[in-house]
Amino acid sequence: MKKTVFFIFALFISLFTIQSCDKIEPPYKENNTITPGETNKRKVLLEDYTGHTCVNCPPAGVKATELKEVYGDQLVIITVHAGYFATPVAAPFDTDFRTEAGNDWNSFFGIISNPKGMVSRLSEGGSQLVDYGEWGTRIGNLIDEDELANIAIETTYTESSRSLQIKTSTKFLQEMQGSYNIQLCLTEDSIVAPQRNNTATVGPVPTIENYVHRHVLRQGINGSWGEPVVSGNNAIVPGQLYEHNFSITLNSDFNANHCSVVAFVYSTADYGVLQVEEKHISE
């Protein structure tokens, strides 16, 4: 009896061992390059909620950059400075990168700890919030889907007056239920400013003096929640072009050479982003 028990247990353990070990040999990094520019694929929006005094945030920034290298134009990133760790404090952390739209999203989606992200604002298991270690997996799950809507952005930027004209043309590619909003915002890339840090492989601890802040949300062009793609209570007509025009004056603090317009269409029912597009303002 006793021997049988030992035998069964030994068998169990060894089966378990053989079946459940994946020892990975180098190289650990995959050589993944997605064939770019297939226009009929869905584009994915990654929002990185961060703050300049959040010491654990730089690794999330590194992750976003790595993912951008893999997915190129198919991934659009917005870095949102909001919440406690984005609040301006004593110099050198006295710059305010917060925006009204960013604050609204931060509080609406219930982001209290940083870093946190959302991938096309889609929820899984009842939550939209995604830790940065999961971003790649979540984006990978969406990236091969066909696009359901298409957004085209045209911009006209006049340097002398810093005026920016934007025209978006949105086209739904199939019958859609529910209502959809279009949200536009302005991002500025490569702002150099100090960032607190606690990860030595990313940069000096405790402060990276010349940290390059990527894809920083600067302004919600049409508020925090955008406007309906289809005006009134009309049903969506597949193939029809829905046009929207916007005009803003670029804040003198923003570097026009680094500014882009990001437009995304989302469901007003669950806030999930259907499609996103990005365009540099002076291209």
Place this chain on the structure above:
Amino acid sequence: MKQLFFVLLLFVMATTLHAQENTSIPNVTIKTLEGQSFNTSEITNDGKPVILSFWALWCKPCQKELDAFNEHYEEWQEETGVKIYAVSIDDSRSTARVMPLVNGKGWEFDVLLDPNSDLKRAMNVNMIPHTFLLDGNGKIVAQHTSYFEGAEFELYKEVKKLVGVN
């Protein structure tokens, strides 16, 4: 909807069943101070009452209560034959320190270890100290949470009532 079910369930249970008073302690396998398996059905005292007290190293009032029990234990045993079991809910961060403390304090009663809170959960203990009084048949006749200086005398009154000693 869920809440409705919850209420319904409670109702079903309440109508068919008794509360923990006059029930026996659940059958759970925990550990002795020496690390051996111990089934709670072994908590018995030849028809005499048992005091079962939950405590932990980090709980000051618990240790005060057990110190107070220890001070009177000899006398209580002579008078009523009551037996005390102290169940430590310390987890692996402090189980190694339980035996030295018990011996260091010179506690005379049996101490058991419940490192994964299995018995604590089974007996629905929310906060410690939490003390149960079992009668000679192993039925729970009283329970009390918290300990204040002097509460041991109130408990002992109940013990005396159980065995009919004045």
Place this chain on the structure above:
Amino acid sequence: MRKLFLFLLLICSSSLFAQDFINSAQINGSFQVDGQFYRPDDALGITDSLIAGRKIGLNGYGNITYTLGKFSAGMRYEAFLTPIAGFDPQQEGNGFPYLWAAYNTEKIGVTVGNFYEQFGNGLLLRTYEEWTLGYDNSLNGMRVVLRPTKGVTIKGVYGSQRYYWQKFERNSRGIVRGVDAEFDLNETVKGWESSRVRLILGASGVSKYQRDADPIYNLPENVSGFAGRANLMAGKFNFMTEYAYKINDPSAANNFIYKEGQSLLTSLSYSQKGFGAVLQLKRVDNMSFKSDRGISGNALDINFIPPINRTHSYSLTARYPYASQPNGEMGLQFQLNYKIPKGTALGGKYGTGIALNFSQVNDIVRKAVNDTTAIGQEGTLGYTSDFFAASDHVFFRDFNVQIDKKINSKWKAVVQYMNLYYDIATLEGHPGEEAVKAHIALTDITWKITSLKSLRMELQGLWTEQDEGNWAAVMAEYTIAPKWFFALADQYNYGHPDKDMQNHYYTFSTGYIHDATRIALTYGRQSEGVVCVGGVCRQVPASSGLTVTITTSF
């Protein structure tokens, strides 16, 4: 929902088919609600707009256990609407996170649903729930426990873990499975039954499965770990050890390095009446083990790395608590308990208790794997580490002495001194801040006025030049056993470097206890904190207001 219905059905059917046992059916349960009612407090910087309408925080649960012979079932309802200050906002929600049914005999035990399990010391697997911390990593699945002969216990478990209120969906997070066996040799080996040397051996294996869909790394989908343990008792000596090993497990917690993980926990104790001593050693290297490699923060842990230093219970001694560093630490702890006997010069009429405790935790030594790779660089092996070497970097040191003395039948006193070194940069994730070096002294005096009424006073001081500077704390508590208590306390941060922050954190509390029901009210203030551990940063705001706790068991 469907689960609940099944549960109900189970209970009804069990009562129907087991008419004979209906009288032996037992039910017990418990309820608790913790409520906080906030108010603005200018001195702490709490304004109406900060409270932002969330004036009330409520955490509550109800727990029911049903037993009918060998069958038992239970459930817990929880509602965090909204969670009280200091709890993770992801707690917000309500539902039944804990539903289970079990059948147990002497030889076999089966549990379905949610359960809490621990293998050995938990170095490989421990699921538990800690209400006061808002922590719950229960497994949702099945557990089988076999006891084929006396002294042999074999356990098998599998399931997915609780992650706040997020439902498990295919590939949303990992699956955990594990086996454990324990042999009490004195009960299984012939001729050892009456031996004075007692030996218990145990072994376990745990594995998690999570799909790899990551575009950047080639990740292991099955990660497993193994552990072995022994407990040897010989007379007054007790020796316990457990070693755990884990294969490559790149995760957000270890910055995606592919190194294996190890940990060792050992303790040796000696005790006899009136005297006890224990020495504990610990080494942890890359042992964070979560059922979702991508998540940051304090959730979904499969294993438990115990901090082995003393858990303090006075407010100022507990101000800087140590938390285990799963990515690497080496620690030791020594404790001595001695009771100076009654009737001696120092022992007096009642004896005097002395407890001495020392613990220190250092970082491990990490060496680069080659010249071109930084230590801990993601997507590499990370580093190599000598198993027996400790780094000069001290995370934590605590030396404390406590003397308990009963002076006469009316008076009792406790005095304690603590010397602390606390690397706040590592332990709270505040890089650049100087480590806290503090002296803490306290006295706790009890005056027994009558047999049921007593007054207890605490006086504590914490002196440090770092962090928030010096603190003083006073407390007076009047108790009427076994039903009433009244307490007044104040913690005063008189040494805060910023004069505006030299606040009093006063509280007034009172409570009534009847049997297993306790109702307590606390009015006062709590200080704020910023914690950046486990890869996330979170602010615990200061709060001010009324706290109500109602708890009952039946």
